Amino acid sequence: MKHACKMAMVAAGTLIGASTTWADTLATHRIPAALAVEAASETVAVCASQGYHETAVVLDADGATIVTLRGDGIHTLDSVHDKAYTSVSFKNDTLALAERAKGEDSIAPLAKLPHVMFFAGGVVIKLGDEVIGSIGAAGAPGGKLDDNCAHAGLGKIRDRLK
Numbered sequence: 001m002k003h004a005c006k007m008a009m010v011a012a013g014t015l016i017g018a019s020t021t022w023a024d025t026l027a028t029h030r031i032p033a034a035l036a037v038e039a040a041s042e043t044v045a046v047c048a049s050q051g052y053h054e055t056a057v058v059l060d061a062d063g064a065t066i067v068t069l070r071g072d073g074i075h076t077l078d079s080v081h082d083k084a085y086t087s088v089s090f091k092n093d094t095l096a097l098a099e100r101a102k103g104e105d106s107i108a109p110l111a112k113l114p115h116v117m118f119f120a121g122g123v124v125i126k127l128g129d130e131v132i133g134s135i136g137a138a139g140a141p142g143g144k145l146d147d148n149c150a151h152a153g154l155g156k157i158r159d160r161l162k
Helices: 002-023 033-049 077-090 094-100 108-112 143-160
Strands: 055-060 065-069 122-127 130-138
Touching (some): 033 055, 033 065, 055 077, 055 143, 065 077, 077 094, 077 122, 077 130, 094 122, 094 143, 122 143, 130 143
Antiparallel strands (some): 055 130, 122 130
16 A cells, blocks of 8 residues: 555656656747848838938847847847847837837836837747747838838748748
8 A cells, every 4th residue: 555655656757757847848839040130131121211311120929139130230130139139039020119218108107118119110029929039120210111111021931931
């Protein structure tokens, strides 16, 4: 009886340990570097065609940089990163987040956190409902213009995200 009880406890412990191990493994999707380069290039090209010196960055779901493409003669590396970082961190476009930063239930105090910027130009990249990255754009004379260029970059790769 003692032996059977010990065996049952060992079996239960093994199952519990195995289920914990399974639960600790997360399935994730990554944006291939080639698609990130295309998205950043399209973002910069669309703004350039409108006469703006744009910089674009594509981040993965963890906020790590996949690619940065700096526009000609522009000082926007920090802001472009922070827009993309904010977008991926809050799982929303920064244009919408900028609106949430206004008013009674404002999220504006969160802008004191490192790399958080509630200004249009950060666009979240999703695969279904899963956030897999973001595109940041900076350099046009206004956040909505940056936002349009980032959306153009996303549009360039959206159909090929799997």
